[in-house]
Amino acid sequence: MPVESTVTVIDRLPDVSLPDLEGRIIRLVDLAAGRPLVVVFACNHCPYVQWVESGLGAVAKRRSEAAWVAISSNDVGAYPQDGPDGMREQVARADWTFPYLVDATQEVARTFGAVCTPDFFVFDAGGRLVYRGAMDDARPQQDWPVDGKYLEMALDAADAGGVIAGLGRASMGCSMKWRPTEVQ
Helix, strand or coil, rough: EEEEEECCCCCCCCCEEEEEEECEEEEEEHHCCCCEEEEEECCCCCHHHHHHHHHHHHHHHHHCCCCCEEEEECCCCCCCHHHHHHHHHHHHHHHCCCCEEEEECCCHHHHCCCEEEEEEEEEECEEEEEECCCCCCCCCCCCCCCCHHHHHHHHHHHHHHCCCCCCCCCCCCEEECCCCCCCC
């Protein structure tokens, strides 16, 4: 069942670190290094992510002045295809040239308030959130182009020192696959 992201819980880039697919620890503020940063919560199995993944790779290449990162936070116990092997397949299939990080504890997704895949966040060079929403209007089985227009506009705003309010559409996709919590 699709879910939309409607509430933004952060306004600055959190100082978080996660391992990439090779086990290297990547700190998001270091990855940004004074540049705009695009963070996408993604996974391998979601048809909404699969619909835009190649377009995302193309936009990231076109807008290489920004740093880009994908994060997979889904429960791999329930969705093993979203684990590192599936993530590697996705990187190859989508031609992603940016880091793909593993949020095994799901703490980073909770810190961001991510609720679906894909879920996009754009920060300016100072770490201020300028946009949270969809990549573009594309949705599976619809005729809208996968063109990254909202990410492009958000990056333009980040470069100009602006914040995007009311731009585009909310992120929409598969709900985040949270691990069951223990009852105490």
